[in-house]
Amino acid sequence: MLSYTEENYLKAIYHLSNAGERLVSTNELAETMQTKPASVTDMAKKLSAKNLIAYEKYYGVNLLKSGKQEALQIIRKHRLWETFLVDKLGFTWDEVHEVAEQLEHIQSGLLIEKLDKFLEYPTVDPHGHPIPDPSGKIKEVKQIPLAEFPVYKKCTIRAVKNGSPSFLQYLSKIGIYIDASVSIVDKVEFDGSLEVSIDNKKRVFISREAAQNLMVTG
């Protein structure tokens, strides 16, 4: 069985490698794990010895099949718990991540099975992120940043890319939420900022930066 720390490393590698697509450097990993590169090297050796990651000295790490599978299970738990916290307990979407960071480590297959059922098998979490199924499979949907969507055309907010509490709070404040129907009504050439219509009811100005962190489908 994996330790709390090992699980967190696998999850971080999963995200940083973009689901296993590319190598992750020691420094990158140290940054996200809020630790020192020397500690990362130690852990890289340990996870490598357990055949969870591929580690090449001086070049970086990436997930092996079993490591990826473990990471996906932790992400599944994380996102199911976030969904529970929002849908059942009335948390706001900016409050859940920190708590889910703890809950994702609870070890009980039965618990996750029953939680999934209780939530009626959700496919996305409160941030629009897909929830891996019991076998770790993720249903990918093609989404693009609002910043790259054509003007005047309607689209639906599907997910946030950056899920930081401050960004989420800002979105709530200006009235943007998952599944909102929006369209770009004006695009400022100068700085790329947008005027966005939400549900044909309300208009707000958002920065290019913000628009790049809002994922939409047509």
Add this chain to the structure above:
Amino acid sequence: MLSYTEENYLKAIYHLSNAGERLVSTNELAETMQTKPASVTDMAKKLSAKNLIAYEKYYGVNLLKSGKQEALQIIRKHRLWETFLVDKLGFTWDEVHEVAEQLEHIQSGLLIEKLDKFLEYPTVDPHGHPIPDPSGKIKEVKQIPLAEFPVYKKCTIRAVKNGSPSFLQYLSKIGIYIDASVSIVDKVEFDGSLEVSIDNKKRVFISREAAQNLMVTG
């Protein structure tokens, strides 16, 4: 903040000392913590240094006010989670303890507050054990073992004393549950075993041992 291990020690001391009533010996504590006396001594020193317990060398430990308060908060969380698992997720009462042992360590005041509300402020857990209120207060109710209750008189099952999965499964199997209305219809002088009527519908024989672990009110 307390470590996972420190929390478990405080909880164990709480239970073994009967809520702080009497001293707990090193060996006792080692037994329930599934560890060696030498380790207990180390932890006793640490918790004592943090002013959570009173520790007198060679004589034992007991909770100080702050240690008792910490223990009660952990017990509150444990019992709220057990209630959640049974009432909302459909766990059986013999499946919940192990999972609650993990969940009780999740650190989030907001989570417990919201969970409590979601469960509609329960006062007892699935085993009939009282849930401390947010300030740690427990509503004590006078209960006696079924073994000591007068024959022919009706009483209500309120709690189990021993909550081991095998005992709980046995009780389910013979039809005994929390809030069941029972009466002793026969008492065997020889071994103290009882014939019990459940809800005026069903009769079962139980050992004196079992009857001593069923707490009832008249």
Add this chain to the structure above:
DNA sequence: ATTATTTTTTAGATTAATCTAAACTTTTAT
């Protein structure tokens, strides 16, 4: 009141996760 037994503590190791500082390798710049 000694002696024997039981209980508890201390001393010294071990393992996981972390750190700092020094050494080493790779990458970038001249």
Add this chain to the structure above:
DNA sequence: ATAAAAGTTTAGATTAATCTAAAAAATAAT
């Protein structure tokens, strides 16, 4: 191509939680 800079690893400590074996104290038995 060499030197400088950046990134990574190694060596050696540290802290929390644990252990075994030996020493010490308390309790029980003669």
